[in-house]
Amino acid sequence: MRELYAIYVLPEHIGTGTGRALLAELTDRATDADHADMALWVLRDNGPARRFYERAGFRPDGGEDTFLAGGTLVTEVRYVHPLAPPDVRPLTPPAAG
DSSP, X not given: OEEEOOOOOOGGGTTTTHHHHHHHHHHHHHHHTTXXXXXXXXXXXXXXXXXXXXXXXXXXXXXXXXXXXXXXEXXXXXEEXXXXXXGGSOSSOOOOO
């Protein structure tokens, strides 16, 4: 399993497709390296990020973890996405949604 540690896009680039393109490139590279799936952690209360990853095919798998951030206890949720082998990938990226 490949884990995505972080992906950040400048606020002025949110909604432009930049994040989708970065994520597509990362999942393609993980697939090309023969990884069966990709995981990532997202803050439980970060609705926009969770929707972004869900639109890309990631789903929560029940994993949760908590940690201190600036003196506040926060919870992360693990998302996993199965990766398609190169011979069954779509020829074009999914439409913006």
